[in-house]
Amino acid sequence: ASPTEPPSAEPMEPAGGAPRGNGGGEALLGELEALVRDVERASSWWERHGVDCAILALSLLALPAGFLCLRSENVLVLGLGITILGVCHYTLTVKGSWSKVWELFFVEVCSAFSAEYAHYGHVKLHHGYTNVLGLGDSSTWRLPCLNRFVYMFLAPLSIPVITPLVAVERLRRVELRSAVRTLGLISLGLYAHYWLLRSVSGFRSPGSALLCMLTTRSLLAHPYLHVNIFQHIGLPMFSRDKKPRRIHMMSLGVLNLPRLPLLDWAFGHSLISCHVEHHLFPRLSDNMCLKVKPVVSGFLHEKQLPYNEDSYLARFRLFLSRYEEFMVQTPPITELVGLQ
Template identity: 85%
Template sequence: MGSPSPPSLPRPLASAEAMEPARDAPLESGGAEALLGELEALVQDVVRASSWWERHGVDCAILALSLFALPAGFLCLRSENVLVFALGVTILGVCHYTLTVKGSHLAIHGALTESKRWSKIWALFFVEVCTAFTAEYGRYGHVKMHHGYTNVLGLGDSSTWRLPFLNRYVYMFLAPFLIPIITPLVAVERLRKVELRAALRTFGLILLGLYSHYWLLLNVSGFKSPGSALACMLLTRSLLAHPYLHVNIFQHIGLPMFSQDKKPRRIHMMSLGVLNLPRLPVLDWAFGHSIISCHVEHHLFPQLSDNMCLKVKPVVSQFLHEKQLPYNEDSYLARFWLFLSRYEELMVQAPPITELVGLQ
């Protein structure tokens, strides 16, 4: 059976006018700064009117529930009933991604708490213990580079996720299974570039997280052999690896790319180079709104929690539409077929630089 024909590009991507500045929007740097300042004032009004529960509590509660659900997942794996065992795998898999993706993402942005000390502690826990990666490089690669140079070629263009030596089917369907294995290996390789004290701390916390998972499978879930326990670790840690990999490319690659010396001002960079996916319940819970349906809002205001990104979404979307700036949105399925059909262009060949006359 032939594969379905790919859907047409969303209007902000296919339309030539979308690659040009809006006629009525201020184009000089001062105008762009004024636009961003106006939007920041509107968003700050919403933040100031929000309670602690809205700003931080909702997301902290989701992370706490994920931690509290872990014992149930490990105990379900003791059962010989296939459905109960599958429930245990699902619980552990969803909790793993909630702690590693949502928790790590919020922690490195300092969005879980207003305390810098606690932000650092949570970053160590979620990034190093839970995710088996290094907090320093997570913060550098994501916050400083990806957010600081969103869609700037060679800096923040999501090229980490481009593996041009793989064909489209291997990349989209098989490569995600390797993420749980590659992640700690990359982390250990990066430890050579940090000071010894930090390297020993990170290595110890990564070992603590991995060994705790392995020990619980042997001693609580009742696995009889190391091999079966390791296989279950891989299964639970790769449960949502496919959407995790896909989302990381769907929301930036294929959108306008910029050169370092001609990148547009921040509000234009984020409105042009970031895309929102629709609300997806499981991914909203495990990855967070700021990664799924509020990615534009997150890139404009990265220190907001997932819940606050969702709350300011109507303000941001209305503002960008009123100022005739792009507000990119597309479905998961549409982006999936787009990447599958245009894989060579988007993921193998070097993406073209978008020229935005007047926006620099």
């Protein structure tokens, strides 16, 4: 799709101020990459990969405890089981990505979505064209037909239902072999979740098991939807033919939220407090994004480039007050003189 510029739209002000001149965007990025490589070389395997692997392993190991807690008639224990399964679900589906086989497990079996489209939408579009209007501008999260209160408070609850439906709709666009595999793995994941609730947790009726599935899979749906819009929408947007250099694109169009323990565990630092670092260096593990954060923030500040940060509550209030502008109307393209 070709992005279109809305007529008579006022340019959106760059968050944190626009960089002064292009400053040799490729040279700046190369200089930052060298600093980050130095940090990587000085880091142990545990820091580079082990911490993330341990979190995923602990999440997998915690699943039996969650299912067994749901057997209890005690409300507190029942709530604990739902919390364990809900947090583990988001940890595995958001943070999980190793080899191709594990990607299929985390994305298709656990998330009930297509691995091909997840990779295409996240890596090819969103990372390749961050905040480029019509491509990587997070527009998949915009639902102009909904008002602000429905979108912010009720719509997240539908994510577990919408996700497999969208995946199935997109299967017609892939080759038959991939479509059959994806449909099979999604069905396996959903049925396995249902079967475990009936067989291990002891749910007697299909309705109660399905309701529990929806509850656990939507436990953190509100912050998941919110952070996906808070960190890009409302920041500068670019046209495909006039987008700035990569370092400017990421420093202007990406925002970090403060560290939040529960979301750090379930979503990872890359999605919460180190989203700028994740966009600049997507190959880095979640823990390494946190480790290079001081280097990246210090470098961007030194070079007088924006390093966007804001609180969850402040962004929530901003979106409620400017919902029409951000989520309904077509955002204007930011004009950055000297960067194209």
